[in-house]
Amino acid sequence: MLFLARMDVIFPESMDSATKADFQVREKEYSGNLQRQGIMKGIWRVVGEYANYSIFDVDGHDELHEILSGFPMFPYMDVKVTPLAKHPNATSDDFFAG
Ligand SMILES: O=C(O)C[C@H]1C=CC(=O)O1
DSSP, rough: EEEEEEEEEETTTTTOOHHHHHHHHHHHHHHHHHTTOOOSEEEETTTSSSEEEEEEEEEHHHHHHHHHHTTGGGGGEEEEEEEEEOOTSSSSOOOHOO
């Protein structure tokens, strides 16, 4: 099942830059593992915002929740999830093949 997630990162103003940098390193590692496993199909930056759109291919809601809540930055993220179904006019089945 495919899901589109928008993640907005909101760090508290009081958080120092070393702590932010540490979150970014751990986030990159976690995110990279998901991408290498094919669970996270892609991630895009929202222009001008500390936010991204990502596509996840998972078995269901519980797995997605577990994955999202495992992001190191999860306590500082506002996450919105949209379930995706195949569009009848889509010319490619790529995302649905796996
Ligand atoms: O958008 C960000 O930079 C935050 C974050 C959430 C997932 C990820 O890989 O990075």
